[in-house]
Amino acid sequence: MHITSLRTYIIVYIALLVLLGLTVGAAYIDFGGWGVLVALTIATVKAVLVLLYFMHLRHSDQIFWIVVLTAFFMLMTLLVIVFSDYLSRGWIGGI
DSSP states (O other): OOOOOHHHHHHHHHHHHHHHHHHHHHHTSOOGGGHHHHHHHHHHHHHHHIIIIISOGGGSOHHHHHHHHHHHHHHHHHHHHHHHHHHGGGGSTTO
16 A cells, blocks of 8 residues: 655645636636636646545556546547537527
């Protein structure tokens, strides 16, 4: 069993706070059509940090990596399907 140092947890915590600040700051900036991509990118980085350090995936067995990567792949598949449907509805007036 690997023990992560307190210093590492503090660095990750500070990184998460910085990313939170970026999320709040990005909400006030008009990125046009790129706003969703910016928000999802920041959220993905935060989720990866939480998975790696606070859920101890960094020092886990390969089977856990396979489970997490499979879940991530399924999430990305669902997001692609949802966004492709959303982008195809431009012909509907007012939406």
